[in-house]
Amino acid sequence: MKRRTVLSMEQALSLPYATQRFVHLGWRVIRIEATPTGAGLPGDPNRYIGARVADDDRRSYFVAPNVGKEAIALNLKDPRGHALLARLLRAVDADVFCCNTVPSRYRQLGIAPEQLRAAKPDLIWGGISAQGQAAPEAPGYDPVLQAMSGFMEVTGERDGPPMLAGIPVIDLKAGDELYANVLLALLERAETGQGRTIDVSMLQVATSWLITLLPLIDFGCTSDEITRAGNEHRKFIPTNVYPSRDGFVFMAIGSDVQWRRLTAIPKFAPVANEVRLTNEGRHAERAAIHRDIAAVTAQHPSAELLADLRGATIPAARILDIRQVQELPALHDRLLRTTTPDGRQVRLQPMAVDLPEAPLHYAFAPKYGQHTQSVLREAGLADAEIAALRAGGVVA
Secondary structure (H helix, E strand, O other): OOOOEEEEEOOOOHHHHHHHHHHHOOOEEEEEEOOOOOOOOOOOHHHHOOOEOOOOOOEHHHHHHHOOOEEEEEOOOOHHHHHHHHHHHHHOOOOEEEEOOOHHHOOOOOOOHHHHHOOOOOOEEEEEEOOHHHOOOOOOOHHHHHHHOOOOOOOOOOOOOOOOOOOOHHHHHHHHHHHHHHHHHHHHHHHHOOOOEEEEEHHHHHHOOHHHOHHHHHHOOOHHHHOOOOOOOOOOOOEEEEEEOOEEEEEEOOOHHHHHHHHHOHHHHHHOOOHHHOHHHHHHOHHHHHHHHHHHHOOOOHHHHHHHHHHOOOOEEEOOOHHHHHOOOOOOOOEEEEEOOOOOEEEEEEOOOOOOOOOOEEOOOOOOOOOHHHHHHHOOOOHHHHHHHHHOOOEO
16 A cells, blocks of 8 residues: 655644644654744744753654654745745655645645645645634634633533633544545545545534534523533433542443442432432432432442442443553553653553554654755755755755
């Protein structure tokens, strides 16, 4: 199978996360960053976020989404940079070009789909932005999109303020959508020979996840059905975090059958009554049920509660911290790894789905502009040409 090549003008997280998934497929990913402007640190701002891991431009927040990639620095504000990008697309036989800059800058930077297809007619072009062409100037910051898309409105305690999710879910959702649509475009191209333009709106992909909320508006829902519910499930009662003698456990009751199994456990028998036999009845007594269950669970250690719940085949778990997640036996052999320049092994997140024969170890994230010279040589440029481009501020 042909190894695919992606040129990606990327920064922050949404697009680097998408192209990291291409790395897992064994594809070649060449990330393009801007040449220095003198106005700040060069390249992707995420390079400089977090603790120093290898050097100043490869800090902790940057490493994981960028292992296994190459990095070049190219000035796309210069027409010579446009011509060089077109040359690179042909020279490396790029299948895909991606970017996550604001759409209003596409033509100025020479990266609009029609501009790049002049050089590579079958190119698959993908862009991630805040709202697509509907708001071409809007920057795509995950927390802002969480606010706009209702995510913050439905996250947090019932009587508390709106809250951000604990991870940048919209960045990651946008990256997954670009990844999936590029794979679809490759399948289509195999049949038609044509490239495709993929325009990922972070607002649209976020609201596509409101499947349990947005349709309720036209079903005449009440306001409390589409706002914050803390750790409760809005529909399935009881589903919540409950205190134990030595911590907390999460328990989820998803059916009347599970409720009967729960209340058949002797310690939980006191929470049962005739009204609570159905989910509708339990909804009417929701607050009282949560108080009654918490009164039981607080008297027993987590291990005992979880053993009882497992025996009744009721979904339940401890609340694990991130260090405990890293040590889960189910993930032990699936965590990806990289090696820092000074030889330290670093464990990364696992792949979303196991891929046959995919490596578990990836080259460390590249330094800013690390591969500019080697990629330009691959495109047929002599060292003297490269030196002239560097002197002219076209590459770095």
